[in-house]
Amino acid sequence: xxxxxxxxxxxESLKILARESVGKKEARKLRYDGFIPGxxxxxxxxxKSISVALxxxxxxxxxxxxxxTVFETDVDGAKEDIIAKDISFHPVTDVxxxxxxxxxxxDAKIKVSIALEFINSEKSPGVKKGGVLNVVVxxxxxxxxxxxxxxxxxxxxxxxxxxxxxxxxxxxxxxxVTPVSSSNVVIATIVSPRTGVSTDENNVETTEGxxxxxx
Numbered sequence: 001x002x003x004x005x006x007x008x009x010x011x012e013s014l015k016i017l018a019r020e021s022v023g024k025k026e027a028r029k030l031r032y033d034g035f036i037p038g039x040x041x042x043x044x045x046x047x048k049s050i051s052v053a054l055x056x057x058x059x060x061x062x063x064x065x066x067x068x069t070v071f072e073t074d075v076d077g078a079k080e081d082i083i084a085k086d087i088s089f090h091p092v093t094d095v096x097x098x099x100x101x102x103x104x105x106x107d108a109k110i111k112v113s114i115a116l117e118f119i120n121s122e123k124s125p126g127v128k129k130g131g132v133l134n135v136v137v138x139x140x141x142x143x144x145x146x147x148x149x150x151x152x153x154x155x156x157x158x159x160x161x162x163x164x165x166x167x168x169x170x171x172x173x174x175x176x177v178t179p180v181s182s183s184n185v186v187i188a189t190i191v192s193p194r195t196g197v198s199t200d201e202n203n204v205e206t207t208e209g210x211x212x213x214x215x
Contacts, residue, residue: 014071015056016040016082016101019049027098036096040075040082043103048075052099061087061096064115064139068149070104081106081146106147111180113139115152116171116187126162126190133157137187140168144177155188165189 019026019037027037034054041047060066061084071082082101090097104110116138121127140153153171169183 012060012069012071014060014073014082015053016073016075017051018076019051022049031097036099038099038101040080040101040103043080043105045103050075050101054096057096057099060084061099065151068112068114068151070146070149071101083110083112083146104146106145108146109143110146111141111143112149113141114150115139116155117152118155118157118188120156120158123158124160124190126160126164127157129162130193131162131190132193133188134191135188137168137185140171140187141180142173142177143180148174148176150174150177157190160190162190162192 017035019030022037030037030051031054035051036054036057038050038052039047040050060069063069066087067084069083071084073080073082081104083104084099085102086098086100087096088098089095116135118133118135121133124131127133142150144150150173155166155171165186166188167183168179168181168185168187171179171187173179
């Protein structure tokens, strides 16, 4: 089973501003002005309080690849490569309220979670018979160099029947990219349809509880 791997070849650009004032009052003012407070750390340097424009952050923060995207930025005249390490959202509005980044170098080796994309469900005999793709793991944590982070892993469902299980070991990893978890970890299965479970247009299973959480 061949899995396509897309490796990111260039970093995204993200404007980050240094900030001197900290505290809850300053954070509220930043959010009112359309900015999100955060911290930039790592790289053998002192942590720095920062802010990011909400409109800029929105382009990336809801993507599965947000935490595996390398951003190029310029803080106080110093060009740096950074990667997102944590983000918090408002519990009601889902608007980002804080974000932290870590400095990285292109040859540094880090752990990142890479998104899985299941393709060609229309070519799966199991799905055609009414089977449902039950996704257990949506991302695989890998160890790799910053300059060689895969964009995603595509898992091909072509020719797969009901009862087929996909594991970490079924994914083809490029040179220098190593999964953290065991190769026996199940990432998805094609199962018979169950009562109380609905699917999306690709026959990916969504339980009633997940639907309520996403409403």
